[in-house]
Amino acid sequence: MLTGKSGDAVNWLQDKFNLDLSKVSRLGGHSQPRTHRGGAQFPGMTITYAQMERLEDLAESMPDRVAIVKKARVTNLIFENGAVRGVEYEHKGQKYREEGVVVLATGGYAADFDDAESLLKKHRPDLMKLPTTNGDHCTGDGQKMVNRIGGKLIDLEKVQVHPTGLVDPRDPDAKVSSVAARPMRALTSSAGQVPGCRGAARCRRPAARQRGQALRRRARPPRLRDGPHVGERQCVVCVARLVLC
Ligand SMILES: Cc1cc2nc3c(=O)[nH]c(=O)nc-3n(C[C@H](O)[C@H](O)[C@H](O)COP(=O)(O)OP(=O)(O)OC[C@H]3O[C@@H](n4cnc5c(N)ncnc54)[C@H](O)[C@@H]3O)c2cc1C
Numbered sequence: 001m002l003t004g005k006s007g008d009a010v011n012w013l014q015d016k017f018n019l020d021l022s023k024v025s026r027l028g029g030h031s032q033p034r035t036h037r038g039g040a041q042f043p044g045m046t047i048t049y050a051q052m053e054r055l056e057d058l059a060e061s062m063p064d065r066v067a068i069v070k071k072a073r074v075t076n077l078i079f080e081n082g083a084v085r086g087v088e089y090e091h092k093g094q095k096y097r098e099e100g101v102v103v104l105a106t107g108g109y110a111a112d113f114d115d116a117e118s119l120l121k122k123h124r125p126d127l128m129k130l131p132t133t134n135g136d137h138c139t140g141d142g143q144k145m146v147n148r149i150g151g152k153l154i155d156l157e158k159v160q161v162h163p164t165g166l167v168d169p170r171d172p173d174a175k176v177s178s179v180a181a182r183p184m185r186a187l188t189s190s191a192g193q194v195p196g197c198r199g200a201a202r203c204r205r206p207a208a209r210q211r212g213q214a215l216r217r218r219a220r221p222p223r224l225r226d227g228p229h230v231g232e233r234q235c236v237v238c239v240a241r242l243v244l245c
Helices: 006-017 043-061 119-123 141-148 181-185 232-244
Strands: 023-025 035-037 073-080 083-091 094-099
Touching: 006 043, 073 094, 073 141
Parallel strands: none
Antiparallel strands: 023 035, 073 083, 083 094
């Protein structure tokens, strides 16, 4: 069991956003087909854009109920009489206070390298040396806010490590990297070599694929597997992404 009620979530997306999620695919790391998508080339983008557009429509049609504040940074939970009453946030140099129900969705903490309260350092110090494939916003702000009001956090040591990440030759020590999931799986053994591309060789077992951090193995450049599953296109994708880094 990976997640509960995921079927309901798929139905909700299809019903409310008129999304086509009729195809069920078996992707890397899966023992059974379980990823829903439609015919669109970039299903993730299709799904998230449908939701963003709906939110924007609501903000326009119901401004008294829905407001979108971009580039705001939530700093604290307002915690009074044993309950969360709202948030404090900063926007364009000003401090604000918003009261109401709070749903925290600030992401993970795999890019939490520098903060004195670094969750990564505390719970997975062994991973501090790796770059992350998360965005640089993943500094655990939500978890820390919850911590500060006495909330309990669980499973913080469960950080995924993706075996392959792209290294930008112009900035090889960058702490925020890009994942190279499919192309890099092709680069784990035998034949050719893609210049400037480094990755961990041990991604034979799909279960070992992980996302939170990109592992780079400097001493041993990845190699291109010479087999029927590896097409030229994958190499091109990989090289193209390197160039785009
Ligand atoms: C390389 C990679 C590939 C992935 N591929 C897939 C995939 O193919 N399919 C899939 O289903 N999942 C994939 N995932 C996982 C998926 O992206 C994450 O699980 C998902 O994005 C997490 O969503 P979230 O809303 O919790 O956090 P996020 O998407 O990280 O969003 C957090 C948001 O909170 C904002 N934020 C953070 N702190 C604050 C603050 N203090 N104040 C205000 N805003 C703040 C951030 O700016 C950000 O917009 C992938 C992840 C990675 C890293």
